[in-house]
Amino acid sequence: MAKLRKKIVMRLHPVCVLSGCPRQGKPMNVVLYEDGTYRGGHYFGRLLGRGRKGEYWECPSCYWETAAEWGKKVGGAGEAANA
Numbered sequence: 001m002a003k004l005r006k007k008i009v010m011r012l013h014p015v016c017v018l019s020g021c022p023r024q025g026k027p028m029n030v031v032l033y034e035d036g037t038y039r040g041g042h043y044f045g046r047l048l049g050r051g052r053k054g055e056y057w058e059c060p061s062c063y064w065e066t067a068a069e070w071g072k073k074v075g076g077a078g079e080a081a082n083a
């Protein structure tokens, strides 16, 4: 697959929301591209709903930890790697 050239449109500095995260309280560098993809963090805003409003971000290390936990629970179904 050819490597697409993506233009960076924005840089965000969200903070990982998971308690116990070594990066909690420290900004992550998340880069948004013009095609709507991003890297540097994982966004879960759409899954939000338990009394919290706003953006829900996890840093990559928390994301993969969570994904591994979910994988055990749901039998391996998960999102494709994006890191």
Ligand SMILES: [Zn+2]
Pocket: 016, 017, 018, 021, 022, 023, 024, 058, 059, 060, 061, 062, 063
């Ligand atoms: Zn984290």
